[in-house]
Amino acid sequence: MYAHILAATDGSDLASRGVTHAVRLAKALGARLTLVTVTEPFPFLAAGTEAGWGVAAEDIARFRQVNKQAAEQVLTEARRLAAEADLEAGIVHVADAEPASGIVDTARREGCDLIVVASNGRRGLQRLILGSAASEVLVTSPVPVLVIR
Structure with a gap:
C-alpha cells in the first residue's frame, strides 16, 4: 500500500502522536519511514530597515544555530x-522554510507516497489568524496526507 512514509514533527506532544502513528503504520506495512522537521526563516521585518534599524549577521547566524x-x-x-x-528512520531538517512547503518538498525529494501530519483541528477565525500547516500540506501535497488529531 505505502512504501515510504514521511512523518512531520515540530516536537510538540501533538506532533509526537503523529510520529507514533506513522511509526506504527510503517512497521505494519513494512514501509520506510522518514522524519522531517522544518525551521522557519529569520523573522526579518523590512519596515525596520526603513527606520534605520538593522539586523546583524551574528543575529541571523545565532538564530540559525539555535534552530x-x-x-x-x-x-x-x-x-x-x-x-x-x-x-x-531517516531524518531531514529543512531550514529557513515555511513548514508546509518544507514538508511537501521533502516528500517529493525523498519519493514518499504518504505524508503524516498532526493537527489540532482549529477552525474559523482561529485557523485564519493562526494558520494551519496541516491544511496547507493537504491542499499542496501530490501524495495522500494522513492527518492525526
Whole structure:
C-alpha cells in the first residue's frame, strides 16, 4: 500500500502522536519511514530597515544555530520513537522554510507516497489568524496526507 512514509514533527506532544502513528503504520506495512522537521526563516521585518534599524549577521547566524540545535533534539526524539518499535528512520531538517512547503518538498525529494501530519483541528477565525500547516500540506501535497488529531 505505502512504501515510504514521511512523518512531520515540530516536537510538540501533538506532533509526537503523529510520529507514533506513522511509526506504527510503517512497521505494519513494512514501509520506510522518514522524519522531517522544518525551521522557519529569520523573522526579518523590512519596515525596520526603513527606520534605520538593522539586523546583524551574528543575529541571523545565532538564530540559525539555535534552530539547528532545536531541530536535532526534535529529530532525535522522533527517531527514538521509531527505534522503540525496532524501526530505522531517516531524518531531514529543512531550514529557513515555511513548514508546509518544507514538508511537501521533502516528500517529493525523498519519493514518499504518504505524508503524516498532526493537527489540532482549529477552525474559523482561529485557523485564519493562526494558520494551519496541516491544511496547507493537504491542499499542496501530490501524495495522500494522513492527518492525526
